[in-house]
Amino acid sequence: MSPEIVAALLLSVRVALCATALVLVPGIYLGRLLARRSFFGKSVVETLVSLPLVLPPTALGYVLLRLLARDGPFGEGTLGFDPGILFTWKGAALASAVMALPLVARTARVAFEHVDPRLESLARTLGLSARRTFLRVTLPLARRGLLAAAVMGFSRALGEFGATILVAGNIPGRTQTLPLAIFQSIQVGRDDEANVLLGITVALAFAAVWVVEILMRGAPGER
Amino acid sequence: MSFAIRIDLRIPLDRFELALAWETDARFLGLFGPSGAGKTTLLEALAGLRPAARGSIEVGGRVWLDSARGISLRPESRGVGYVPQDALLFPHLDVLGNLSIGRGRALASAGARLSPTRVLEVLELTGLEHRSVGALSGGERRRVALARALLSGPELLLLDEPLAGLDAPLRDRVITYLLRVREEFGLPAILVSHDVVETKLFASEVAVLSAGRMLARGSPEEVFLRPGMEGGPENVLRGSVRAVERGAAHVALDGGVEIVTPGQGLTPGAEVRIGIHAEDLMLAEESPARISAQNLVAARIRELREEAGRVLVVVEVGERSLPLAVAITPLARERLALAPGRAVVLVWKAHACRVWVARVSPPGRS
Numbered sequence: 001m002s003p004e005i006v007a008a009l010l011l012s013v014r015v016a017l018c019a020t021a022l023v024l025v026p027g028i029y030l031g032r033l034l035a036r037r038s039f040f041g042k043s044v045v046e047t048l049v050s051l052p053l054v055l056p057p058t059a060l061g062y063v064l065l066r067l068l069a070r071d072g073p074f075g076e077g078t079l080g081f082d083p084g085i086l087f088t089w090k091g092a093a094l095a096s097a098v099m100a101l102p103l104v105a106r107t108a109r110v111a112f113e114h115v116d117p118r119l120e121s122l123a124r125t126l127g128l129s130a131r132r133t134f135l136r137v138t139l140p141l142a143r144r145g146l147l148a149a150a151v152m153g154f155s156r157a158l159g160e161f162g163a164t165i166l167v168a169g170n171i172p173g174r175t176q177t178l179p180l181a182i183f184q185s186i187q188v189g190r191d192d193e194a195n196v197l198l199g200i201t202v203a204l205a206f207a208a209v210w211v212v213e214i215l216m217r218g219a220p221g222e223r
Numbered sequence: 224m225s226f227a228i229r230i231d232l233r234i235p236l237d238r239f240e241l242a243l244a245w246e247t248d249a250r251f252l253g254l255f256g257p258s259g260a261g262k263t264t265l266l267e268a269l270a271g272l273r274p275a276a277r278g279s280i281e282v283g284g285r286v287w288l289d290s291a292r293g294i295s296l297r298p299e300s301r302g303v304g305y306v307p308q309d310a311l312l313f314p315h316l317d318v319l320g321n322l323s324i325g326r327g328r329a330l331a332s333a334g335a336r337l338s339p340t341r342v343l344e345v346l347e348l349t350g351l352e353h354r355s356v357g358a359l360s361g362g363e364r365r366r367v368a369l370a371r372a373l374l375s376g377p378e379l380l381l382l383d384e385p386l387a388g389l390d391a392p393l394r395d396r397v398i399t400y401l402l403r404v405r406e407e408f409g410l411p412a413i414l415v416s417h418d419v420v421e422t423k424l425f426a427s428e429v430a431v432l433s434a435g436r437m438l439a440r441g442s443p444e445e446v447f448l449r450p451g452m453e454g455g456p457e458n459v460l461r462g463s464v465r466a467v468e469r470g471a472a473h474v475a476l477d478g479g480v481e482i483v484t485p486g487q488g489l490t491p492g493a494e495v496r497i498g499i500h501a502e503d504l505m506l507a508e509e510s511p512a513r514i515s516a517q518n519l520v521a522a523r524i525r526e527l528r529e530e531a532g533r534v535l536v537v538v539e540v541g542e543r544s545l546p547l548a549v550a551i552t553p554l555a556r557e558r559l560a561l562a563p564g565r566a567v568v569l570v571w572k573a574h575a576c577r578v579w580v581a582r583v584s585p586p587g588r589s
Contacts, residue, residue, distance in 0.1 A: 123313075125271070125305040
């Protein structure tokens with residue numbers, strides 16, 4: 001394997017891990033909100049959460065690009081400094097996180113829906129506050145589904161292309177993740193390299209989906 | 224120790240509105256009624272799990288709910304020990320984990336602080352602490368759920384049909400555990416049930432609920448004798464074992480009457496409950512001589528009522544005029560010319576008695 005391929009693989013894993021870390025807490029929060037609460041405008045929130053699934057990734061990438069630009073709402077003019085996220089691996093991680101949010105939130109929602117709400121109520125009657133009930137009853141009972149959500153987010157981030165290329169560019173060794181490297185190999189006609197990259201990507205994706213399948217199969221019947 | 228419960232609640236439900244006012248000083252309450260009468264809803268409202276409940280709840284001098292004043296304590300602050308119908312153990316915790324989940328409140332609250340060792344002993348759970356919840360039998364699950372509630376520092380136990388779905392031998396065993404908990408710890412409790420015997424065994428005051436309304440309330444001995452009461456006239460008596468000899472136990476009832484029951488498993492001093500079906504009691508004009516039945520008790524007829532093709536005779540026995548129901552045929556009534564006020568002799572075999580031990584020996588002697 002050439003050093004470029006290794007660099008792309010390592011960068012991809014780093015970006016995907018960071019994206020997962022970024023998206024996990026908001027994803028779990030949204031999943032919990034959608035699974036347990038009913039509130040005015042819930043269907044709007046549901047739709048908004050799922051929107052990145054159906055929007056072209058380039059559209060979202062463009063939005064992020066505008067938001068994070070030096071003269072944008074999160075740029076020098078408002079923050080007083082340039083966060084310097086654009087065209088770095090951090091930008092790739094952020095773009096991947098936004099793209100992974102729908103899958104994480106939806107999988108987390110299913111995980112919470114499988115927890116019997118009566119167990120949560122019962123924990124309250126036994127003296128546990130809402131927060132302690134969440135930590136001691138809900139989270140442990142939903143743990144397999146939440147782990148599956150994390151793996152889903154990780155795999156989605158690993159495959160992210162459209163938003164990443166707009167926000168982070170395609171700089172070999174710095175922002176070039178596996179999907180971007182495949183794109184470049186094909187463009188310049190290095191088929192051998194493209195095949196190796198393809199093999200690695202398929203292996204990673206296969207492993208991730210397999211883990212999710214195993215986790216989700218165990219989740220609902222866990223009693 | 225006086226303990227008062229004041230409930231005045233309205234809860235909108237799909238089919239009807241549950242509206243109930245209940246004030247009582249009794250510590251052991253029974254909530255009796257058919258399925259769908261609103262019993263579980265009421266328990267959930269007491270536990271703070273029904274945000275739609277309006278009205279007021281005051282337990283042991285503490286206000287749990289007063290919607291007029293905008294007070295509604297959170298479930299965790301109310302101090303209930305809720306035992307749901309299907310035990311509902313936490314599947315991710317072992318027995319010990321389930322039992323200790325409410326420990327935080329037990330240590331902090333003013334509620335009952337029972338010794339975990341004693342609770343495990345009374346419910347015979349010692350040795351099961353590290354079992355996984357999935358490996359427990361149906362009866363064990365109920366006992367763990369009961370112990371979990373007892374160990375959470377409760378001021379009021381809420382028992383939702385603790386015997387539902389159990390087969391007859393197991394029911395009798397779990398009833399015994401309920402009675403032991405009642406006698407040993409004396410925690411105020413509300414027992415929800417649609418079983419007359421269970422309710423009579425446990426409760427000292429009963430409210431009968433139907434379609435969200437209270438139909439009747441009173442002592443279990445009287446309430447279930449009212450005309451048209453569902454569940455039938457099952458007699459349940461309280462007493463203590465005086466002596467055991469040759470397979471029979473002599474039991475002194477609360478009303479000053481002594482009867483004979485099967486003696487198996489009984490020891491002198493034990494507090495017992497005795498169940499006798501109304502169909503197993505016989506009436507005689509005078510005391511029959513040379514008869515194998517061991518129980519011949521003088522009684523006076525209070526009232527006669529024809530119900531579902533049979534005659535229900537309510538008789539009173541003992542100094543406290545304890546009411547008992549006797550079911551006979553209309554033919555028997557005619558032949559004996561029974562009428563209210565008449566003195567009769569109540570006859571039954573020792574083996575017509577079902578016996579539950581509530582406490583092996585009275586306090587101070589163990």
